[in-house]
Amino acid sequence: MSLRPLTLRHALPLPFAFLSLALLAGCQQEESTNDERASESAVETADAGDRRIKVAMLQPPRSGLNPLTDDAFKLSRWSTAETLIRLDDDGSPEPFLATEWERLDPHSWRFTIRDDVTFHDGTPLTAERVVASLTAATNAAPKPRILDGVDMTIEADGDQAVIVRTAEADPLVPNRLSSPQLAILAERAYRDNGTVNPIEAGTGPFVLEEINGTQSARLDRYDDYWGERAELAGIDADYVPDGTARGAALRTGEADVVEAVPVSQVALIDPELIHEVPMPRTNTLYLNTASGPLAEPALRAAAREAVDREAIVRTVYEGRADIANGLLGPALQWADGLRTPVEGRPEAADPNGVAITLGTFTDRAELPEVAVLLEQQLEAAGFDVQQEVRQYAHIESDMLAGEFDAFILSRATMLDSGDPVAYMFSDFACEGSFNIAQLCDAEVDAALEKAADLEPGPERRQAIIDAEAAILATDAAVPMLHERVIQGEATHVAGAVRDPRERELINEHTRFIDDGAE
Numbered sequence: 001m002s003l004r005p006l007t008l009r010h011a012l013p014l015p016f017a018f019l020s021l022a023l024l025a026g027c028q029q030e031e032s033t034n035d036e037r038a039s040e041s042a043v044e045t046a047d048a049g050d051r052r053i054k055v056a057m058l059q060p061p062r063s064g065l066n067p068l069t070d071d072a073f074k075l076s077r078w079s080t081a082e083t084l085i086r087l088d089d090d091g092s093p094e095p096f097l098a099t100e101w102e103r104l105d106p107h108s109w110r111f112t113i114r115d116d117v118t119f120h121d122g123t124p125l126t127a128e129r130v131v132a133s134l135t136a137a138t139n140a141a142p143k144p145r146i147l148d149g150v151d152m153t154i155e156a157d158g159d160q161a162v163i164v165r166t167a168e169a170d171p172l173v174p175n176r177l178s179s180p181q182l183a184i185l186a187e188r189a190y191r192d193n194g195t196v197n198p199i200e201a202g203t204g205p206f207v208l209e210e211i212n213g214t215q216s217a218r219l220d221r222y223d224d225y226w227g228e229r230a231e232l233a234g235i236d237a238d239y240v241p242d243g244t245a246r247g248a249a250l251r252t253g254e255a256d257v258v259e260a261v262p263v264s265q266v267a268l269i270d271p272e273l274i275h276e277v278p279m280p281r282t283n284t285l286y287l288n289t290a291s292g293p294l295a296e297p298a299l300r301a302a303a304r305e306a307v308d309r310e311a312i313v314r315t316v317y318e319g320r321a322d323i324a325n326g327l328l329g330p331a332l333q334w335a336d337g338l339r340t341p342v343e344g345r346p347e348a349a350d351p352n353g354v355a356i357t358l359g360t361f362t363d364r365a366e367l368p369e370v371a372v373l374l375e376q377q378l379e380a381a382g383f384d385v386q387q388e389v390r391q392y393a394h395i396e397s398d399m400l401a402g403e404f405d406a407f408i409l410s411r412a413t414m415l416d417s418g419d420p421v422a423y424m425f426s427d428f429a430c431e432g433s434f435n436i437a438q439l440c441d442a443e444v445d446a447a448l449e450k451a452a453d454l455e456p457g458p459e460r461r462q463a464i465i466d467a468e469a470a471i472l473a474t475d476a477a478v479p480m481l482h483e484r485v486i487q488g489e490a491t492h493v494a495g496a497v498r499d500p501r502e503r504e505l506i507n508e509h510t511r512f513i514d515d516g517a518e
Helices: 014-027 033-049 072-077 127-139 243-252 297-306 309-315 366-380 392-400 421-428 442-453 458-473
Strands: 052-057 085-087 093-095 098-105 108-113 152-156 161-166 206-212 216-221 234-239 274-287 321-323 355-361 384-390 406-412 477-489
Touching: 052 243, 093 098, 108 127, 127 152, 127 161, 243 477, 274 297, 274 366, 297 366, 309 321, 309 366, 309 477, 355 366, 355 392, 366 384, 366 406, 384 392, 406 421, 421 442, 421 458, 442 458, 458 477
Parallel strands: 052 234, 355 384, 355 406
Antiparallel strands: 085 093, 098 108, 108 161, 152 161, 206 216, 216 234, 274 406, 274 477, 321 477
């Protein structure tokens, strides 16, 4: 393990160091009034550059901030752990710790690694370290989600390049390497007992210095960052799972940035502090295509026509959601521009009192409310609806087995790769592992296969929208709305990232914009 030399920066915090200088100048006032003024100016400059941001996080870590788990997204949102690739607003890969890449053959990719990067413990980023980090992820139990079903090997190609190979041809390898769960960490992070500790092990503009269990974490600016120096001196992150408490922290100024302000708290907060971010998450009504009354396409069409999306958004979500035009929402900015009207849907039949079961779960508080409203809408259209609402753990197996005629689910549409094809395969392909609608349609499978074979870019996006149209033509799914996350930011904060994928929050450009905030 490499240790950084003990310097004044580590021994004494900057405000106190400069304060000492100021006091010294004051003691020597008789020598030079100009010297005193210069010292006061230095103190003011130090204070402006030594301000720390207070962040209220939604959930505490579940695995001690192990980057091979979902805790990786916290490390990413704090800009301490970085990946080879990152995604642009459209979900396309762009350089990060890798400067460029090429596809050598259908199964192999070569990534060139930056040669000017050091980890937070001072050791250099090398191809060997990239191989070690990615190999640790492939060997983890359980594997990171992004590697589910993926057989991947990594080897060094000289000092500053790696070759990534997959058993199956995979055009999404660069997208996969953008997952926060595949961050590249220093050797010191990987312990002999199999645990991974990210303290002083990342490459980002902030170094993780302290983990206080499920209470808080502290990060400081990393002055040797390979990119632009962070404008903030550090991040003080507190975990505040109670939504009312997060709202209060924003109102009172106890936090500068707050994750996921509950809708119920918004009316109590100054509107200037509230920012709504479209999420890649769709609230969808899945209809059983294989058994029961809704196996009849004309009755599925009747159910689709009965859904009043606007009423659901207005009443349940208090207007803080987006009415769905398709499976993919405004978090994917390109989707709406590629859509055309769905063709081939059957004519709706009169339900004539046919009985159907409508299921959902209690874990997401708004879903039972949606179920109540949907029951009213479907019964107004002529269905006889019986609701069944349980905790998710107690309803999932029946849901996946097709025990319900209709099921309401809030579903992430991009998962970890920034690409919706995996979600569409999982939910709507004949062999999909999360096929609530029990759909098996040759045209849908062909459209999904076509999209999956294309590399990220305009052609793949159009193929994805074509696959979406094929799915919607079956009425296996009725997309109702796209959720938003409400992010709180004090008025003196600028540059907090409003990221639909929830991978970024505070970065090197986040800063304070007034001189009065503490």
